[in-house]
Amino acid sequence: MRQHSVLRTMTKLLMPPIMLFALYVQFHGDYGPGGGFQAGVIFAVAFILFTLIFGPTRARQVAPACVTTPLTAVGVLLYAGVGVVSLLLGGEYLDYNVLAHDPHHGQHLGILLVELGVGITVWAVMVSIFLAFVGRGAEDDPNADETVDEPEDGHA
Amino acid sequence: MEQVIDIVLLAFMVVTAIAMIRLRNLFAVVMLSGIFSLLSAAxxxxxxxxxxxxxxxxxGAGISTVLMLSTLALTFREERPATRADWPALLVVTVTGAALIYGTLDMPHFGDPDAPIHQHVAPRYIVDSPHEVGPPNMVTSVLASYRGYxxxxxxxxxxxAGIGVMVLLAGVNRRRRADRERGNRP
Amino acid sequence: MLETVFGLYNYWIVIILMMAGFYTVIARGNLAKKVIGLNIFQTSMFLMYITMGAVEGGTAPIVATSAEGGATLYTNPLPSVLILTAIVVGVATTALGLALAVRIREAYGTLEEDEIRLLEDRQDTLKTDGGQTVSP
Structure with missing residues (x-):
């Protein structure tokens, strides 16, 4: 796929809007449809598109394993950490009312952080899973960057 | 109008599912599963x-499809023709399905506002969440606040699940490495 | 009669889809196809929950900013929440199943259940034969 200049250019053009849309979905989830789960998936889709076109080797340079693997845990820890903070501030576990002076602001802050945790975990898990699958095929195949693209060509 | 769209979409889903069962080319099946997901989203x-x-x-339509395609790239593109009779499976499925359909006869009809599901916690979420939690999107407030656990x-x-996949797939591919070593030897 | 058919149509389709997935899981020997069957089953369950949460004439459970004071009928947000998380968990567990299928293919060279069982049996007989020749 790397030699198709149309696909390459379109990928470069599409990636920023996809990621921006993911951030919109993440932080606008309180007001419209959306939230951490969808945002994480959409953010991962940008990386998957990149991997499909440019191959797993370059994708691993963009999202190295030393970043994605710890981030899978960071999201869960952020979520659980919000609960612990609310415990320390005198509330019940995951009771966001105590996070700020005003219960409403507390709820808002809590939901924002929790959704961010969900988004980080979902993004990291989806990217890791996809790169694990692609990396498996690419291990000892010199032209394996194309492994995943072939089928889509065949049935387009 | 909504009823018509409902009936047509669900009929399409059944057709897609049956096509998915009957086809043996797994790539076609994966493409159909993408369509199936899109129909269910609609x-x-x-x-x-x-x-x-x-x-x-x-x-469903994005990541699942891509994951299945990458699995097929690592395995096979065709399913082998069945070797055993499938009438016991058909019998089990028909009997179970008939029993379940008999069970639905007592269920509240579609869209009934007096159904038990709308009586218990839902009114609390709908009435109180805007001033108890804040966000206009009730799904977000229930998801992150009421049902945070x-x-x-x-x-x-x-x-x-992510850790499991990484553990399963990150190891060295022993069989392929052995094959390669054997192939390199004269 | 017609009212019953229209009122329960969604549930019946859900059951047909569920049985289609169930059939794929029990009748087909290919492990990848079994995972796809599980996916159909899962989607039918999602549809059932969402169908139960729907209200005739309701709108999406998002509070309108310019509410005119009148009571708006919202659909039930609870099934949406349950299914929203279930979809993402579903894809993560599907990935786990597919990863297992990839490993099985690497270990046995096939994804067909029957062939895997044959290979296992052959390995077992080889092992017991080996034990007999060693023991005397």
Whole structure:
């Protein structure tokens, strides 16, 4: 796929809007449809598109394993950490009312952080899973960057 | 109008599912499963569950399809023709399905506002969440605030599944390496 | 009669889809196809929950900013929440199943259940034969 200049250019053009849309979905989830789960998936889709076109080797340079693997845990820890903070501030576990002076602001802050945790975990898990699958095929195949693209060509 | 869209979309879903069962070319099956997900996403919009439709369109039609394609690239593209009779399976499925359909006869009809599901906690979420929690999107407030424990659990499941996939697939591919070493030897 | 058919149509389709997935899981020997069957089953369950949460004439459960004071009928947000998380968990567990299928293919060279069982049996007989020749 790397030699198709149309696909390459379109990928470069599409990636920023996809990621921006993911951030919109993440932080606008309180007001419209959306939230951490969808945002994480959409953010991962940008990386998957990149991997499909440019191959797993370059994708691993963009999202190295030393970043994605710890981030899978960071999201869960952020979520659980919000609960612990609310415990320390005198509330019940995951009771966001105590996070700020005003219960409403507390709820808002809590939901924002929790959704961010969900988004980080979902993004990291989806990217890791996809790169694990692609990396498996690419291990000892010199032209394996194309492994995943072939089928889509065949049935387009 | 909504009823017509509902009936047509669901009929399409059944047709797609049957085609998926009958086809032996797994690539065609995976493509159909993408279509199936997209149809169900459209169905969720008709049923006013926009958040779910959004997720299904991104996850089911996007990531699932890509993951299955990469699995097929690592395994086989064709399913072997069946070697055993499939009438016992058909019998089991028919009997189970008939029993379940008999069970639905008592269920509250579609869209009935007096159904038991709308009586218990839902009014509390709908009436109180805007001033108890704040966000206009009730799904977000239920997801992150009222049912925070649930979502924490679900996030942990996703984390665990991700770790499982990495453990399964990150190791060295012994068989292929052995093959290669054997191939290199004269 | 017609009212019953229209009122329960969604549930019946859900059951047909569920049985289609169930059939794929029990009748087909290919492990990848079994995972796809599980996916159909899962989607049918999602549809059932969302169908139960729908209200005739309701709107999406997002509070309108310019509410005219009148009571708006919202659909039930609870099934949406349950299914929203279930979809993402579903894809993560599907990925786990597919990863297992990839490993099985690497270990046995096939994804067909029957062939895997044959290979297992052959390995077992080889092992017991080996034990007999060593023991005397």
């Amino acid at each position: 169905m969720f919009v008709v049923l006013d569950a926009v958040d779910v439709a959004f997720t299904e369109a991104a996850v 649930d979502t924490l659990g679900e996030t942990t499941v996703i984390f665990t």
